[in-house]
Amino acid sequence: MSTPFAVQKIGHAVVYVSDLERSKRFYTEVLGFKVSDVYPGTMMPGGMVFLRCNGDHHCLALVGDRAPDAGPDKSLHHLAFELATLDEVFRARDHLKAHGAKLTYEGRRRAGCQVSVEFLDPDGHHLELYWGVDQIGADGRSRPWEEWRQTMTLEDAVRIAPVGQDTTLHDAALRARLEAGTDRP
16 A cells, blocks of 8 residues: 655654753753753643754654653654655645544644644544745754744645745645635545
């Protein structure tokens, strides 16, 4: 059985930590990660730190507060897998829906500006398939928050793109669906 998309790599992991500052110091001072962005507690309960070890905006993110329904042993927030094209994110959404996966989010996130579809695996793990995560250059600067364009649908992610992100759909059938205003294949 083949899928209409191909996972390129494990893109990032997001984990809960008991002490956000302590963990941030460990990952930066002991392991050499760099901080790309930080969410205050008003944006994410407990705060969030986005860390990088390469050009991707983040390969690891730390969340300083466990979900209210999570037990003390829960440390994984989600795993994310990178896709090669924006078209593949649309195909992945269709494929996941057709296979009865429970979708939890679709659109563009804030820090990193990746376009994604998020869902649960059979054991309830939160997973993300994404494209277009911001790259951090040699200057170490990430996109300013004023340029973030969070959206709640893939269609809006195409229509409301941040500066420099080319959201052209190359598949004519996907473009036609977007123009027709339907999310059905």
